[in-house]
Amino acid sequence: xxxxxxxxxxxxxxxxxxxxxxxxxxxxxxxxxxxxxxxxxxxxxxxxxxxxxxxxxxxxxxxxxxxxxxxxxxxxxxxxxxxxxxxxxxxxxxxxxxxxxxxxxxxxxxxxxxxxxxxxxxxxxxxxxxxxxxxxxxxxxxxxxxxxxxxxxxxxxxxxxxxxxxxxxxxxxxxxxxxxxxxxxxxxxxxxxxxxxxxxxxxxxxxxxxxxxxxxxxxxxxxxxxxxxxxxxxxxxxxxxxxxxxxxxxxxxxxxxx
Numbered sequence: 001x002x003x004x005x006x007x008x009x010x011x012x013x014x015x016x017x018x019x020x021x022x023x024x025x026x027x028x029x030x031x032x033x034x035x036x037x038x039x040x041x042x043x044x045x046x047x048x049x050x051x052x053x054x055x056x057x058x059x060x061x062x063x064x065x066x067x068x069x070x071x072x073x074x075x076x077x078x079x080x081x082x083x084x085x086x087x088x089x090x091x092x093x094x095x096x097x098x099x100x101x102x103x104x105x106x107x108x109x110x111x112x113x114x115x116x117x118x119x120x121x122x123x124x125x126x127x128x129x130x131x132x133x134x135x136x137x138x139x140x141x142x143x144x145x146x147x148x149x150x151x152x153x154x155x156x157x158x159x160x161x162x163x164x165x166x167x168x169x170x171x172x173x174x175x176x177x178x179x180x181x182x183x184x185x186x187x188x189x190x191x192x193x194x195x196x197x198x199x200x201x202x203x204x205x206x207x208x209x210x211x212x213x214x215x216x217x218x219x220x221x222x223x224x225x226x227x228x229x230x231x232x233x234x235x236x237x238x239x240x241x242x243x244x245x246x247x248x249x250x251x252x253x254x255x256x257x258x
Contacts, residue, residue, distance in 0.1 A: 064178030
């Protein structure tokens, strides 16, 4: 299904379905298509909302994890989402989800993290893509996945275009550095909501040891690994990811008082 992007007072977002809200937060290269299979699998039962984070055009002074969390807070206020929701985040999106939860504990009912930063990440395989070198960018994007074929020409083209913009590169570098500085190890014990950690067993950016550390530090978390899977399980193993998510949502459903 093609995702329809809405616009409200400068906020761009996907908003599909009705019911309990699943708030999806994307990673550094902000491809909404990363969540396409989750939207397809859950919009019949849930309201699935994905804000387009202003990674490439936010003011440089705010280009970091705290600035992106503030953006999410402003977005939710703008679209009137005030009830507690389930927040899902991949990579940088997981980091934003964690800080949002720490800042707004009453607004989050459940957390789902996959390949999240916040403790350690090997961004783009340890180096930023070189401008003008398509083959290098293709190699680094493929590094994200266990199966290089998942790195489609469309995805590589998108990242390549980003790396050839000085303004976008400056912001991405600023945000990536902010994520590396903003280590959450000493704060995660404060999060009390149920958390599902879905990790690729072959993740080279946030390796399995990172998942185990999140599992240790988040008091009410459960960890599930997917084999032959890299940094983005919802893209590379969408059926298995959706199955784990569905089971978690059912298992942690809070009964509605009647």
